[in-house]
Amino acid sequence: MTAGRWFAPAAGLATALVVGFLTLPVLAIFLDTGPGRLLDSLGDESAQEALRLSLRTTTIAMALILVVGTPAAWFLATRRFPGRALVVTLVELPLVLPPAVAGIALLAAVGPSGILGGALEDAGIALALETAGVVVALTFVAAPFYVRQAMASFEALEPTLLDASRTLGASEARTFARVALPNAVPGLSAGGALALGRALGEFGATLMFAGSFEGITQTMPLAIYAQFSTDFEGALALSAVLVAISAALLLGVKAAGARR
Amino acid sequence: MIGAAVLVLPGCGDGDASGRGRLVVSAAASLRAPLSACSREFEGARVRISFAGSDELAAQIRRGVRPGVFLAANTKLPRQLAGEGLVEAPVAFATNELVVAVRRDAPLHTLGDVGGGGVTVVVGDETVPVGAYTRTALARVGGDLERRILANVRSEEPDVSGVVGKLLQGSADAAFVYRSDVTGAGGKLRTIDLPARARPQVVYGGAVVRGAGDHAVARRYLDGVLRGPCARALHDAGFGPAPGR
8 A cells, every 4th residue: 555545534634633623622612602691791890800901911011022022032133142042042931831830930030039029029019919910920921922933033034135224324223123123024913913812811820920809910811710610601701702802813913914 | 662552551541550440539729738648548549639629629520520529628519519419418527727827927916917008918719618718707807807808808819729829928918728728838827816706617528429430439538538547637737527526
């Protein structure tokens, strides 16, 4: 028997498995939730509170990631220096950290008894059990998704484009703003969407570092977990909302990418 | 390659080399320390325990998860599940006491201190037993002090492990937990006792889950929690005997 004959059906079967396995749980959320139940849950005061908090903390985290992460990614993409590979690996490390480890790590670093805890307290900055702590947790877990993608986008830019800009006498700042940024937009927005999705869904690090309190630290994923034990239907409905937002994000980025 | 796979197989799945089956136990988070140790000595099966908030575990059973035994930090949840036909008649197997825990060196000594300005308090979510007991106790304390303590609450944790964790690593100044949690913290924490009239009765209830594998083994494990090595482990960990024992 030739190798080719069984491969196509096997790959087809594998595809069916992948698609079925990845879509069934997401579909089940919607099949188990009636549209009426979905609207009811959206009317719920504490669900709205959780949604507002999630959107607020995610927006702040994303602003920080974009403003600080973009020039940092440009710097790392355009410079060669000793130890660069190590720096890049360290920046990417939170990508593969389990959320609980991220939570513990944040506590050990900037928690009340962490290595910077005393200094932060002296400066009057409280993070643990505060909304600011949620932002820190989201930024920590989501930033690598953006920075990594942004670096790749800057590295993939046509070198002649950047050279032309420099030869014409533009400063690095001008080259970055007028040439590199506009041309890297598809990659940057893809990275931004990944980071946004990760921040919106963050659970473990938030719970460990920032705790769970309605209106202060209880984001959507934490509200879903809190509701699971008493109101499975309500938890499903909240999940459906989160899936809808994430799917809209993904589609938006794909559409933006396709238009270019 | 194939040989290696075959050699590995008897070690996994539902049995081990000594022919013991596997028993899954869903247990309240506050039972982690005593049960982890004593369950290794259980002769009937290899025991795998899933620790979480009792309310989460009950919700899992309602959604079709079938551990052999369910051990909760109250008697309400096992009784409800029994009423729904999901578990057999529950038994009370231990008691505990709700206390306020603070770090050993904390400048907090009375319940009034816990309601003071700038004190950070952490409690369990109202759906998890420790959180429900906390709200019962605070309602009995009542008045201005109840309001001030509730105003100091900064996190409502999904289980008691989370509450103790927030206190141990310094995020919280005071936490409503069980006496056994303070015992388990090995000297890092001390308690502020609640006034006797405010103390809720904390009774742990357990039951064999219906329709879950080896019924006799599950029964035997629950008996061991009532009067075997696990009963002794619970006693050593600071739990009280079940009412009437």
